[in-house]
Amino acid sequence: MHIETSRRRVLQMTAGSLAAAAFRDLSALAPPTVASPSAGRAPHGTFEPLPLGQVKPAGWLQRQLRIQADGMTGHLHDFWPDVGPNSGWLGGTGESWERGPYYIDGLLPLAVLLNDEHLKAITAKFVDWTLTHQRSDGMIGPAGNDDWWPRMVMVKVLAQHYEATGDARIIPVLTRYFHYQLAAMPDRPLRDWGKFRWQDEAYVVEWLHQRSGDPKLVELALLLQKQGFDWVGSFADFPFKEKVDKKRILQETGGENNAQGYQSHGVNNGQALKTAAVQARMGDVTTNRAGFYRQLAALDQYHGMPTGMFTCDEHLAGRSPSQGTELCTVVETMFSLEIALATFGDAVIADRIEKIAYNALPATITADMWAHQYDQQANQVQCSLNTKPWTTNSAESNLFGLEPHFGCCTANYHQGWPKLVASLWMRTADDGLAAVLYGPCEVNTTVRGKTVRLREETEYPFRNTIAITVEPQEHLRFPLQVRIPEWATDATVTINGKPHEHGVRAGAFATIDREWHSGDRVEVRLPMQTRVSRWMNNSVAVERGPLLYSYSAGEHWVKLRDRGPTADWQVFPDRAWNYALQVDEKSAPQLGATEGEIAASPFSAESRPSSIQVRANRLDSWRVEDGVAPPPPVSPVQSKSAVETITLVPYGTARLRVTVFPEAAG
Ligand SMILES: [Zn+2]
Missing domain, CATH: 2.60.420 (Maltose phosphorylase, domain 3)
Known part of the structure; x- marks a missing residue:
């Protein structure tokens, strides 16, 4: 028996009869309700992530992580003050809230997976400062604030550090901190971001309980759940069935960050997709499995995009493919689904992770990974300073740069690729x-x-x-x-x-x-067949295997301003984008793909790993307004324009694109 598993079972036997029984031993779960693939086959159960570092990237994924390390991720500490040497998380007087922990939450697994000594040295500074500056009462982090939320990110960092190194300081420090929090929370309850993101910490509390058996951790997880927002329950009567009305958010007291604002906030919803899994780990699997799928289905139905994501710019934004999706939400949704996959064990969750990772993630970061967006659009026909239809974000949100609109994504996006690699095997x-x-x-x-x-x-x-x-x-x-x-x-x-x-x-x-x-x-x-999916106004998107395909409108990059070693950019198309496709469910499987070169940077515009030729008509009435493509008109559409053959390319390679098309009447 694997030592980790046997140790856990022993711990459960010793501590198990106490309150600790509230945590579920997932290894003993009944198989999920999905049908068995074949007679005589053992039913599959749930999975346990492998410790960080046991899955290492190879091939193009190794190149991708190296591009990331050579890009903004590997240099941010040197030039962006918010995660630089003056960070409050290094004892300095600089940013002392979420940005330091966010950065290390991605930099640490990247450093481990690449075995990069320079990056490891940066992460060690943050980890060591946190471990050596724990207050005598157990509190961790900068003295400048006592917000529970940024600490919820740092405990994720410490858990990863333990898995990668076995550092003997981690379990005592986390235990003391969690005991302190358990004692302090009745008087200083969760509020604001922490109230809506408690599930991230509860996941680490459960992780530690698997290793220490400490029954106080069960109490803490239950208290976090009790004081935290009931995400799974809230989807029984989902209140956001349309693009969130900015007035509705701002009219309530507290402005954008009132209860409705937090509940409809994109990143919160991405993080919330792990809640059912975390609660299943704490006890009730059946109810939470159903709750997970209900939550995912509601986001898909009212805000879903063919990238596997949902719109949020900054709040849930409806079905128009011109609405934005924040980069933090992309990487947080991936991490949530990685936990859901381990917990519920269903192949469809993995399909969803790949869809996001191999489409939405690369598309919203430049190929050299030196600039990223805040919001990406499925139909993104220019990234300009024009007014945008966002719920509450600013015009700059879909520019590529250092920190377009706001710097949370700048600090937080680094976890996307490394955590994907770490989750490939379980x-x-x-x-x-x-x-x-x-x-x-x-x-x-x-x-x-x-x-x-x-x-x-x-x-x-x-x-x-x-x-x-x-x-x-x-x-x-x-x-x-x-x-x-x-x-x-x-x-x-x-x-x-x-x-x-x-x-x-x-x-x-x-x-x-x-x-x-x-x-x-x-x-x-896994033979791949071209298929069509249906979106707003009966529009079509073209998919093949795990990849989504788009029409690239070309990319004309115009520098807006230098930002140290990087820059902020507008991007304009250099050809028409307004096509309707002659494709439907019946004809799509006949559309073969042409394989081309997978470039050294696989998601660069020059990379043409595969492409699909499709017949299309220009649709003159569909024109850019205020820098965006209006929602696709109701399909099928009539066009008098000549039939052309256009080429669709992987979404992740096209920084300007149309993805959700009207269907042209045959
Ligand atoms: Zn963000």
């Missing part, structure tokens, strides 16, 4: 391993007391084949699960060239339970 409830998300990587871990190395070679999501080489220290029997995405209806799995005897089913995990010998090779083939 441990199964029966002490096997699962490929839950796909991307090139290498895993070095322990299974049933033996070291196991796995090499996953693939150019997914740009190509459809994933080759996994299993290298156990000595031959070893354990179950290995591979995910078959819901869209992969013709998937095949072979082991050493022979088809998997139990067959596979889309939208589920296939389990290969056998004795593994060094060099055994599993090949997963």
Whole structure:
């Protein structure tokens, strides 16, 4: 038995009869309600994330993380004062709230995954300061504020640091802090951001409980839940079924940050998508599983975008593809879904993570990762200073730059790629391993007391084949699960060239339970077919496998101002974008993709990993207004323009694009 699992079970036996029983032993969960992919196959349970550092990037993901380290992420400490040497989280007089912890929450896993000594040295400064400046009563962080919220981010950092290093200082410091908080919260309850983001801390409290068995941690998790906002319950009667009315937000006392403002806030909603999973870890799995899907479905139905995200600029913004989605929300939603995937174990959650990670994330950051947006739009036809239709954000929100509109994203976006890589593989409830998300990587871990190395070679999501080489220290029997995405209806799995005897089913995990010998090779083939999804006004978006496709309107970059080693940019199209597509559900599968070069920077405009040719008509009546494409007119539309063949490219490679199109009448 894996040592971590056995230790946890022992702890549960010793502390388990106390209040600690309120925490659920997820390894003992009944299988989820999704149907078993094949007869005779063991039902899949839930997963446990592997400790940070056991999954390392390879191939294009290694390049992507290196681009990130060589870009803004690796240099921010040197030139952006908010996370610089004068940070309050280093004892300085500078920014003392969320930005220091935000930055290290992404920089730390990046440094570990790249084994980058320079980046590790920066993260060590923040971690060491926090550990060595704990107050005698247990409080951590800068003395300048006593807000619980920024500390909720720092405890996530400390948990990651422990996983990567085993630093013996972490568990005592976290324990003292959590005991202090448990004693202080009755008099100083959660408020503002902390009240709406309590679930992030409760996740770490549960994480620590798995390792220490301390029953006070159960009390703290329950108190956080009690004082925190009831996210899961609030979706039983979801009040935001349209773009949030700015007046409604501002009229209430407290301006934008009143209760309705917090509840309809995009980043809060992204973070809230882990609430059901955290509550399931605290006890009731069945109710919370249903609550998770109800929450996701409401965001999709009223605010959903084909990127897998929802609009929020700054508040929930409805179905128009010209509304914005904040970068903080993208990375926070990914992290929430990574926790939901581990907790509920469903393949569809992994499909959603890939959709966001391989489309929404790269599209909103420049290919060199030196500039990013605050808000991205699915239909983004210019990034200019024109007035925008945002709920409460400013005109600069969709510019690319250092800190367009506001610097939260500048501090917070760094967690996106590294946490994705760390989540590619997870441990199964029966002490096997699962490929839950796909991307090139290498895993070095322990299974049933033996070291196991796995090499996953693939150019997914740009190509459809994933080759996994299993290298156990000595031959070893354990179950290995591979995910078959819901869209992969013709998937095949072979082991050493022979088809998997139990067959596979889309939208589920296939389990290969056998004795593994060094060099055994599993090949997963996920043929991709072009498909159409429907959006506002019966419009269409074109998808293929995990990728979303857009028409690129070209990119003319105009520098607005220098910002130290980077700059703020407007971007203008250099060709027409107003097309209606001649495509529907029936004709889409006939549209093949042409494979091209995957550039060194895979999501650059020069990269053409794949493209799709489609017939289209210009739609003269659909014209830019105030710097945005108006909502697509109701489909099907009539156009008298000549038929043209246009090329669609991966969304993540196009910083200006149309993604949600009117359908042209045939
Ligand atoms: Zn932000």
